[in-house]
Amino acid sequence: xxxxxxxxxxxxxxxxxxxxxxxxxxxxxxxxxxxxxxxxxxxxxxxxxxxxxxxxxxxxxxxxxxxxxxxxxxxxxxxxxxxxxxxxxxxxxxxxxxxxxxxxxxxxxxxxxxxxxxxxxxxxxxxxxxxxxxxxxxxxxxxxxxxxxxxxxxxxxxxxxx
Amino acid sequence: xxxxxxxxxxxxxxxxxxxxxxxxxxxxxxxxxxxxxxxxxxxxxxxxxxxxxxxxxxxxxxxxxxxxxxxxxxxxxxxxxxxxxxxxxxxxx
Numbered sequence: 001x002x003x004x005x006x007x008x009x010x011x012x013x014x015x016x017x018x019x020x021x022x023x024x025x026x027x028x029x030x031x032x033x034x035x036x037x038x039x040x041x042x043x044x045x046x047x048x049x050x051x052x053x054x055x056x057x058x059x060x061x062x063x064x065x066x067x068x069x070x071x072x073x074x075x076x077x078x079x080x081x082x083x084x085x086x087x088x089x090x091x092x093x094x095x096x097x098x099x100x101x102x103x104x105x106x107x108x109x110x111x112x113x114x115x116x117x118x119x120x121x122x123x124x125x126x127x128x129x130x131x132x133x134x135x136x137x138x139x140x141x142x143x144x145x146x147x148x149x150x151x152x153x154x155x156x157x158x159x160x161x162x
Numbered sequence: 163x164x165x166x167x168x169x170x171x172x173x174x175x176x177x178x179x180x181x182x183x184x185x186x187x188x189x190x191x192x193x194x195x196x197x198x199x200x201x202x203x204x205x206x207x208x209x210x211x212x213x214x215x216x217x218x219x220x221x222x223x224x225x226x227x228x229x230x231x232x233x234x235x236x237x238x239x240x241x242x243x244x245x246x247x248x249x250x251x252x253x254x255x
């Protein structure tokens with residue numbers, strides 16, 4: 001487990017431990033790699049500054065995700081009329097399936113996309129997702145079910161046989 | 163439910179972005195102040211307790227002096243070993 005003190009090396013350890021995951025999460029949320037990069041820096045800065053208030057009720061990983069989710073949500077709130085375009089701005093996938101999945105994800109409401117990313121991309125279980133999203137486990141289960149159903153529908157429209 | 167999403171789960175697993183590149187942290191690493199606020203509050207409370215204790219003792223000493231003056235006692239506070247006892251005695255008179 002990552003042990004943290006107060007110096008720069010500890011901050012960089014936190015950044016290198018969770019940087020990739022947080023960036024992937026923020027790409028999923030915003031659909032844009034450059035924005036995800038910016039938000040990732042903001043998320044780590046906030047997590048670092050707020051670390052003394054981290055009460056060890058959850059794991060450090062959950063805490064960092066929680067901060068990043070909130071940073072992502074703030075950005076989404078300020079850009080309500082945005083157009084998520086994974087194709088142009090994000091991972092520049094050449095894989096047709098990856099493109100289709102990203103397009104399908106971008107067509108879903110923020111809340112659904114969020115939970116699908118945590119479940120599929122970050123491999124979290126219901127308990128972890130409940131902690132990160134700060135909602136009861138039952139809410140996670142029902143939200144995930146709805147989100148998976150909607151994602152499946154979006155992919156069916158694209159011609160996938162699921 | 164598992165069967166319902168089986169194919170979707172496989173597709174999602176296969177298309178999970180793995181090649182995420184992170185750049186080094188740009189900008190200044192923020193200074194963390196640690197537990198500054200709790201320390202300040204704690205210090206303030208300690209001072210308040212010490213001050214109220216000193217204030218209360220002062221009041222009692224003044225009370226002893228006032229009473230000794232009223233009763234025209236030749237009384238030196240420095241010689242008093244037990245304020246409680248003296249105060250009780252003076253109040254009794």
